[in-house]
Amino acid sequence: xxxxxxxxxNLPFFAAVVSSVWATPEQTQGRxxxxxxxxAGFDKAAMQxxxxxxxxxxxxxxxxxxxQWGDDCLIGQVGPATGxxxxxxxxxxxxxxxxxxETRPIDW
Numbered sequence: 001x002x003x004x005x006x007x008x009x010n011l012p013f014f015a016a017v018v019s020s021v022w023a024t025p026e027q028t029q030g031r032x033x034x035x036x037x038x039x040a041g042f043d044k045a046a047m048q049x050x051x052x053x054x055x056x057x058x059x060x061x062x063x064x065x066x067x068q069w070g071d072d073c074l075i076g077q078v079g080p081a082t083g084x085x086x087x088x089x090x091x092x093x094x095x096x097x098x099x100x101x102e103t104r105p106i107d108w
Contacts, residue, residue: 001040006070007072008089010069010074013040015076015087017042021078022078022084022085027078028052028063028079030050030052030063033049033065033076034047034049037067042067044106046067046069048065048068048098048099049065049104050099059080060079062077062081063077063079064077066097066098068092068097068098072090073098075087
């Protein structure tokens with residue numbers, strides 16, 4: 001990770017961390033990605049993650065997680081619906097944060 005670099009500069013490192021979690025049995029668990037990204041040096045306070053389980057109790061088709069990096073966001077999406085992990089850099093939301101909709105608290 002390059003703390004002084006841009007989100008684009010850090011996308012390959014972010015993608016490598018995401019891929020390493022995807023290769024484990026915890027590949028559809030949002031907490032596993034948050035924990036791995038934190039261990040890799042990303043700021044946990046700048047992260048968001050969606051729920052692993054739908055409102056009716058089914059496993060989510062995909063989950064998203066993000067790290068806000070200045071005015072940009074590193075976003076990952078994984079799950080049965082995506083096949084392989086997807087990672088991108090997009091502008092942060094004007095309202096703050098990176099993900100639209102309901103996210104789960106990162107309180108661990």
